Amino acid sequence: MKILALCGSLRAGSLNRSALRSAAELCDPDWEFTLEPALSRLPYFDADLEQHDLPEVVAGLRQRLGAADALLIATPEYAHGTSGVLKNALEWLVGGGEMAGKPVALMSASPAATGGSRAQAWVAETLTVMDARVLPDGLLIPQATRKITDGRITDPDTLEGLRGLLTRLAESVYVPA
């Protein structure tokens, strides 16, 4: 199974990136886990560019999404929404059509008690419009600075929740709803 992971934060010490690092380590050895490398290099979405001169970096992102069996997205929450980085990437992905039918698992880590629930709901709504198959009940990681240390999830319950999310993602690939 090929999983493509998108991280909505560019920060080196990102809690969400750390959670994705732990996800990569929890994957079965025969799964292929790729952290999407291009999000920081995407230009702002521009429908003229898309129509007349699709940037190579966008074509690469679309190609990797098309080749993936499933998507894992970690979103930070900024002002009750997702990040501009992730929103921009999703805008580029609307036109490609690769998202249709794709199983997607969502997670969000925040120092706040809500764990990024509003950003996650926002991303779920957008992905649903794009015809992705969004798993119900993504993983929320509230008070994440206490549960993520040195770039990895260290809280056992959170690790268990993440393991469950990955299992459900794999099931949704092999047994489509």
Ligand SMILES: Cc1cc2nc3c(=O)[nH]c(=O)nc-3n(C[C@H](O)[C@H](O)[C@H](O)COP(=O)(O)O)c2cc1C
């Ligand atoms: C501009 C800004 C707005 C933020 N707004 C929220 C918010 O609405 N809700 C929330 O839970 N955290 C909010 N935070 C805190 C972020 O969740 C926190 O910085 C988190 O660590 C970002 O994710 P990252 O660690 O993956 O970069 C905000 C942070 C910044 C810098």
